[in-house]
Amino acid sequence: MKNLVIMKDSQAVTxxxxxxxxxxxNHQHVLRDLDGLKEGVQNWTDLYWEDTYIHPQNKQPYRMIYMNRDGFALLAMGFTGKRALQFKLKYIQAFNAMESRVKDASLMSPEDIMIATLEAQKEFKANLRLVQDDVADLKQEINLSRLQKSHLSKLVRANAMAAVGGKKSNAYKKLYRVAISEHWREIKNYFNVASYEEIPKLKFEDAMDIAGMWNPSIELAYEIKRLNSQVELEV
Known part of the structure; x- marks a missing residue:
């Protein structure tokens, strides 16, 4: 991971x-949010400034935006969640530390600056390990991707369809949706989430395994059997 805060034009920025x-x-979404701030922030150019970077794959220049501490704070107001709050605090601490070193440097000798720089590097490495641990924890909490949700949904629908006996069965019209609802409820209960979309991304394989083992409850299975055993009267 790159440094959270760097020096640019004698100012602490990210x-x-x-x-x-x-x-x-997504970087494009961050740029979109920053562009959205232009309409309501009169001093936008005091907080942000445009720049470019070279993409490592195609070597083409792409747009990026630098921001100072106030600019970051304004942007990050929209980031929610417990982990997001922790990252906001780490950014603010990084800004404060960098700005403090800049102020102190004006009163220090070259030797003192060198010593302080080495100490700062040690401190940064220690903080970086903590941030990396937080990122690892955050990845555990990221929800299923769109593709993963699609695969899981297809499996749930297929299981429910098989349980009622297919579209041509007597139980299909009355109990197919009931079977799907019961199936999802058991998955959500297992992961203790309000919606299957909240299942952690790294738990996708577990979710697929659990879904693969699903069977309708005794009550639902009996009702399906009862309906499918009925003989439809010929008109």
């Missing part, structure tokens, strides 16, 4: 790239 990386966001 970039839209680093914000996107740390908060697990």
């Amino acid at each position: 970039s839209s790239l680093d914000v996107a990386d740390t908060f697990e966001k």
Whole structure:
């Protein structure tokens, strides 16, 4: 992971790239949010300034935005969640530490600056390990991807369809949706979430295994059997 805060033009700043990386966001979405602030923030150029970076794969220049502490604070107001709060605090601490070192440097000798720089590097490495641990924990909490949700939904629908005996069965019209609802309820109960979309991304394989073992409850299975054993009267 890159440094959270760097020095640029004698000012402590961070970039839209680093914000996107740390908060697990799409960089284009971060740029979109920053552009949205232009309409309501009169001193936007005092907080943010445009720049470019070279993409490592195609070597083409792409847009990025640097921001100072106030600019970051304004942007991060929209980031929610317990982990997001912890990352906001780490950014603020990094800004404060960098700005403090800049002020102290004006009163220090070259030798003192060198010693302080080495100590800062040690401190940064220690903080970086903590941030990396937080990122690892955050990844555990990231919800299922769109593709993973699609695979899980298809499996649940297929299980429910098999349970009622297919579309041509007597139980299909009355109990197919009931079977799907019961199936999802058991998955959500297992992971203790309000919606299957809140299942952690890294638990996808577990969710698929659990879904694969699903069978309708005794009550539902009996009702399906009862309906499917009925002989439809010929008109």
